[in-house]
Amino acid sequence: MSDQASKLRALARAEAPEPTLFKSRVMAITSGKGGVGKTNVVAGLAMSLAISGQRVVVLDADFGLANIDILLGLTPTHTLEHVLRGEKLLEEILLDGPLGIKVIPASSGIQELTRLEAASELRLVQGLQRVAEHQDWLLIDTAAGIHDSVIKLLMAAQEIVLVTTPEPTSLVDAYAMVKVVHLRDPNKPIWLLVNNAQSETEAEETIEQLQAATQRFLGRELQVLGLIPNDPFVLQSVRQQRGVVEIFPRSPSALAFRTIADQLKKKVPLQKGGFTSFWKQLSLEES
């Protein structure tokens, strides 16, 4: 392609190594129902990816009940609210979490993403873009439930991790979430993760039930990421406001997180884009 910046591009290429295919993977973690341990999953995945040498930034997009900072024992002095108002740059509110992960803290009760005025949205999106330039992964902890603001983030992300527990209520809500996403974009990669499974058999049954429903009604098979077993160490780590992967690395759940993170690293979804397309999508979804 030849345009007015051709020469500049050539000069820049000579300076820097060829960029990787995916600059950063943008992954939204969601669940139909609340209380399935979604934020725990985000923290577990982020830390496991970090252990394997990946640079990870977590965006707390649960604007209603923001809490990943509490889960990790972080005390933000400034939050996304200051960024949206233009008082701080996104880089300035980044928190250093355990194992080198970065956390963008939200504050409870700030305006939903869909209701942001144009200026705030531009500040957020541009900040995210600058931050993601230096990261391998952007993990988005979305709010539970099927709201416009959640759907908007899901559709903008490259991949979705859908967290469910074996309980029927959670399963039904997970199916509803798949349906909403599928109707908007049948090719959007959705990874299924069963949290809090009592046994492998129980997890397999959960996966089968959900697969049966999505295949029958949507003609679609979900990609299975795996299961996180029910593990008393999780509760213990939450009480200590530390990540289970960090303080109980040999616990069953920590080992499961590590396996899943390795899987995620190997399975690159066939989707174009990376972060640039994420923020363009986010702006487009405005309608």
Place this chain on the structure above:
Amino acid sequence: MALLTLDTFRMAAVDQLQQYAQILQVPIHVALTVEDLRSALRFYQDRTLVLIDTPGHNPKDGEVLGQMRRFLDELPDVETHLVLSATTKPRDLADIAQRFETLKPTRLIFTKLDETSTYGPILSTLVRVKKPLSYLGTGQEVPQDLELATSRRVADLILPVPNVVTV
């Protein structure tokens, strides 16, 4: 280095700068308010160079000019370069330069030298505003069509050295 832009009037302008920032791997920040600008400058204060793009507009629009002035008043340490086109009529050039005095530019940049063959107005403008010239734009290619301005170059434009062929 970092790029800031105040130009949100044309959405395409942000997009364009964004692409340049991506090629160069430098951060870009859109400042929508004086507050944004203050935060960004505070954050990038250790950078060697911070380039700030501003919206181009009709020089007769006093209101926009006033807005620009409020932004620039926030930046006492910033060097302001006024970009003029070499194709503008001499009288308009004088008028524009005078209107932009309120923004206190310290240097001038003349662009579109490739689209004209009369360079006198460049010299008369320089003489009138008594400010040095910083760069000359000679085409649309980035970055090769921007050159550092020298008095020798301007002299050569106005009094071209004839091609002397010796046999």
